[in-house]
Amino acid sequence: MQEMMLAKAKELLQSGAVQRVLGWQTGEFVYDITPAVFTSAEEMDEKFVYSDFCGNNLSKYLIKESRKEGKILVFLKPCDTYSFNQLIKEHRIVRENVYVVGVPCEGKTDGETLKAKGIKGILGIKAEGDNFVVETLYGEKTIAKADALPERCLNCKSKKHMVYDELLGEEGEVLDSHRFDMVEKLENMTPDERFEFWRGELSRCIRCNACRNVCPACSCEKCVFDNDNSGIAQKAAADSFEEKMFHIIRAFHVAGRCTDCGECSRVCPQNIPLHLLNRKFIKDINTFYGDFQAGEDTESRAPLTNYTKGDVEPSIVYHKGGKN
Amino acid sequence: MFKLPVEKLSALFAAVAGKEALYIPADDASGQARYQRWHEGMEMTHALNTVRSAKDFFFPQTENLVDFKVKGKEIEIIDPRTEHEDFVIFGVRACDARSFTVLDKVFLADPVDSYYKSRREHGTIVTLACTHPEETCFCSVFGIDPAQPEGDARCWMDEKNLYIEAVTEKGEAFVASVKDQLAEGGEEEVAAQQKATRAVVEKLPLHKLSLEGFGGENMLKLFNSDKWAGLSQSCLGCGTCTFVCPTCQCYDIRDFNTGDGVVRFRCWDSCMYSDFTKMSAGNPRLTQLERFRQRFMHKLVYFPANNNGEYGCVGCGRCLAKCPISMNIVKVAKTLAEEVR
Numbered sequence: 092m093q094e095m096m097l098a099k100a101k102e103l104l105q106s107g108a109v110q111r112v113l114g115w116q117t118g119e120f121v122y123d124i125t126p127a128v129f130t131s132a133e134e135m136d137e138k139f140v141y142s143d144f145c146g147n148n149l150s151k152y153l154i155k156e157s158r159k160e161g162k163i164l165v166f167l168k169p170c171d172t173y174s175f176n177q178l179i180k181e182h183r184i185v186r187e188n189v190y191v192v193g194v195p196c197e198g199k200t201d202g203e204t205l206k207a208k209g210i211k212g213i214l215g216i217k218a219e220g221d222n223f224v225v226e227t228l229y230g231e232k233t234i235a236k237a238d239a240l241p242e243r244c245l246n247c248k249s250k251k252h253m254v255y256d257e258l259l260g261e262e263g264e265v266l267d268s269h270r271f272d273m274v275e276k277l278e279n280m281t282p283d284e285r286f287e288f289w290r291g292e293l294s295r296c297i298r299c300n301a302c303r304n305v306c307p308a309c310s311c312e313k314c315v316f317d318n319d320n321s322g323i324a325q326k327a328a329a330d331s332f333e334e335k336m337f338h339i340i341r342a343f344h345v346a347g348r349c350t351d352c353g354e355c356s357r358v359c360p361q362n363i364p365l366h367l368l369n370r371k372f373i374k375d376i377n378t379f380y381g382d383f384q385a386g387e388d389t390e391s392r393a394p395l396t397n398y399t400k401g402d403v404e405p406s407i408v409y410h411k412g413g414k415n
Numbered sequence: 416m417f418k419l420p421v422e423k424l425s426a427l428f429a430a431v432a433g434k435e436a437l438y439i440p441a442d443d444a445s446g447q448a449r450y451q452r453w454h455e456g457m458e459m460t461h462a463l464n465t466v467r468s469a470k471d472f473f474f475p476q477t478e479n480l481v482d483f484k485v486k487g488k489e490i491e492i493i494d495p496r497t498e499h500e501d502f503v504i505f506g507v508r509a510c511d512a513r514s515f516t517v518l519d520k521v522f523l524a525d526p527v528d529s530y531y532k533s534r535r536e537h538g539t540i541v542t543l544a545c546t547h548p549e550e551t552c553f554c555s556v557f558g559i560d561p562a563q564p565e566g567d568a569r570c571w572m573d574e575k576n577l578y579i580e581a582v583t584e585k586g587e588a589f590v591a592s593v594k595d596q597l598a599e600g601g602e603e604e605v606a607a608q609q610k611a612t613r614a615v616v617e618k619l620p621l622h623k624l625s626l627e628g629f630g631g632e633n634m635l636k637l638f639n640s641d642k643w644a645g646l647s648q649s650c651l652g653c654g655t656c657t658f659v660c661p662t663c664q665c666y667d668i669r670d671f672n673t674g675d676g677v678v679r680f681r682c683w684d685s686c687m688y689s690d691f692t693k694m695s696a697g698n699p700r701l702t703q704l705e706r707f708r709q710r711f712m713h714k715l716v717y718f719p720a721n722n723n724g725e726y727g728c729v730g731c732g733r734c735l736a737k738c739p740i741s742m743n744i745v746k747v748a749k750t751l752a753e754e755v756r
Contacts, residue, residue: 119620119749120550123741126649147740152649202736207446211463212550214620228550228615291444297467297476299685301653301739317690326667326682358739360466360655362445 092194093141095259096166099192100139101132103164109190110161113152115145121216122202126152128163141166143218143236146199148352150174150184151307157185165189168196169263170243172253173350173386174307179254180389181348183310193255195263198236198244201357205239243353243366246270253387270351274370293335295361298326302338302355302365308345315340342368347376347395350386379403416605417590417597418576427577428453428505430593435539436502438472440465450504459506463549464731468661469511470518472504473534476658477682480530480668484676496530499537503589506543509564510554510731514661515540516565517729520722521664539585542566546573546612551732553621553745559729561616562609571605578605621730621745628755629748631720638712640754646747647707649740654685656710656734656743662727665691686710711747 100112116127116138126147129135148171156163167175172193178184205213205225212228223239225232237245248270250263277285303309303316315321316337342349351373355365376383380394380402419427431437437453440460448460449467482493515535522531542564545552554561563569568586571578578601581587590597616622629637657663667684670677684691686709689698700706718727728744735743 118741119735119745123735123743125741125746127645128648206549206736211547214550228618229547295443295445295447295449297654297658299654299658300688301651301655304651304653305739313689317688319690319693326669326684326688354739358651358653358655360659360737362447 092260096141096194097135097139100135100164104132109164111163113149113156113163113165115140120213143200146201146357148174148307148354150178153184153189154310157188162188162190164192166192166194168194169250169252170352174352176253176389177348177350177386178307191255193252193258195260198240200239204241208234208238248351271370271374273367274374292363293338295363297361299360301358303341305354305358308348338368342372345369346372347393348385416578416580416601417599418578418601419597420576424577427593427596430596431503434592436500437505439505464508467659469504469507470514470661472538473531474518477680478530479678479680481679482676499533501537503539503541505541507540507566508545509542509559509561510729511661512540512542512565513559513729517662517727518664539589540566542569544571546608548615548619549732550620551735552619553624553730555616555622556624556730557726562612571608573604573608576601624745626748629715630724633755634716636754637716637751640751642750643704643708646750647704650703650707650742651739652687652703654687655737657685657687658683659733659737661729661731711744714744715748
């Protein structure tokens with residue numbers, strides 16, 4: 092696939108159809124991939140990569156990149172296309188300046204996930220059938236690909252691209268995932284148990300803002316938490332409640348717009364399962380307004396920004412909230 | 416040198432905890448290692464290092480500096496500090512142990528930061544040698560030997576025993592306080608383990624990272640390099656690298672309005688943030704390129720220029736593991752090396 096992508100990018104750069112290419116570049120190790128903009132074939136030959144470690148969602152970079160002069164080619168995995176569509180719907184990306192090339196994805200792993208499985212001192216990695224064979228400082232280790240994938244890929248919602256100008260490889264299907272199972276488990280807890288769960292998770296937050304900054308739905312020019320004039324600007328939590336406030340306000344703000352790409356949980360240095368907050372909103376929207384997937388299209392009105400006579404009444408809050 | 420069978424480690428911890436607060440790196444409910452106050456039944460983590468560094472003990476993420484209480488036209492000024500309790504941090508790695516000397520150069524230089532100093536005085540650091548460094552480790556670049564960590568006292572551990580030796584006066588006192596549990600010996604076992612660890616260090620992919628040319632002598636050449644644009648292009652502007660870093664020491668001081676007064680606190684700040692060192696005219700660094708450049712110039716150029724060539728990095732590798740876009744000091748140093756060689 093990498094060879095096909097390289098050939099396509101070089102062809103379009105050469106013909107002048109695009110001036111820049113947004114993709115991934117190699118690092119020091121096999122897994123430390125960085126998003127990058129390439130402007131020449133030579134640069135791409137030297138650094139461009141598409142591997143099992145290219146997890147970064149590139150859509151958000153297009154907010155800036157699509158406003159620059161000329162046209163940019165972007166490689167989007169199926170789940171990245173949802174974010175792209177959502178940003179188009181919110182008028183954040185200049186569509187005519189972008190050439191979208193859809194690329195297939197079999198799930199993306201990362202160094203942290205491999206290390207959590209006990210693989211230390213990673214020097215190299217080879218995909219062999221359904222396994223990764225990892226060369227480490229302490230000998231060769233084999234791990235099944237399925238075991239090496241993070242939660243978001245194990246519960247992949249779609250291998251189908253929602254948008255592209257051109258597709259490389261085979262198109263996949265929208266999948267029946269188990270992504271709401273954990274939300275259901277949380278719903279079935281008592282309020283006290285659930286509070287304990289979230290207190291335990293969120294108390295680890297160091298307010299690095301990585302979740303917010305990577306989130307394609309968090310595209311405000313100036314976040315309220317960075318704005319001194321808002322009165323609630325904060326660089327650090329004054330108490331443990333504020334940590335919860337930051338994440339809960341953020342979850343509310345992206346409700347109905349979050350496509351469940353899972354970048355928030357991928358980047359969290361403290362491994363907080365932040366995606367569960369967003370999934371709760373998605374699940375509730377599905378329940379109360381009918382199935383809705385943000386980023387599926389660029390035209391439809393989202394349930395929370397639309398009004399129909401059938402909308403639930405606010406009093407619904409008294410009837411939900413799980414077990415007592 | 417003294418030794419103690421590993422199955423007696425809990426008894427050793429109990430003895431220490433009976434006298435002063437003891438902190439060890441242990442796994443939390445999420446399976447990640449962090450320093451926690453020891454209690455009966457708590458076991459040391461098997462992870463190489465904690466997610467957050469040990470700097471938290473001396474430079475916590477938030478800390479109240481002074482309280483003001485307003486009553487009519489009177490303002491009462493309250494020092495919120497209480498006498499700090501003595502504490503022991505057990506299991507600090509060589510990289511984090513060196514980070515304290517980097518932080519000391521900032522906080523103990525004139526004017527001395529009395530909040531930091533008080534914690535340093537009350538803390539005893541017991542280090543633990545590494546045996547299985549990760550590919551992200553590059554402490555050896557800074558002259559740190561993971562098999563012979565600094566600290567008040569240092570330990571080695573193998574499958575059978577914990578070995579311990581005192582390094583400073585504080586360390587002597589620590590070892591003396593638990594001496595009744597220890598037996599003499601262990602020199603040979605420690606030497607063998609050190610040899611094995613140093614052989615792994617030789618094989619580490621970043622072992623030969625060169626910082627030649629970094630420092631004050633090439634300041635402008637590095638500052639004006641056109642390579643910063645490419646290096647910083649994907650930076651999210653989050654504070655992950657800063658907050659997991661054992662040597663990042665910038666902070667902000669803010670006032671919190673309590674309704675009848677003010678709590679003045681300080682909290683970690685990050686040069687990656689848009690409101691870092693904000694003044695009346697705004698942030699002096701308008702773009703992410705400038706903010707990104709500041710962080711690495713500080714560690715690789717400004718800090719050594721002001722501290723006899725000592726870098727503001729100890730090679731712990733946390734930023735390599737945690738950066739959401741995998742951009743880090745190693746990539747920066749390697750890319751900029753072309754400018755100075």
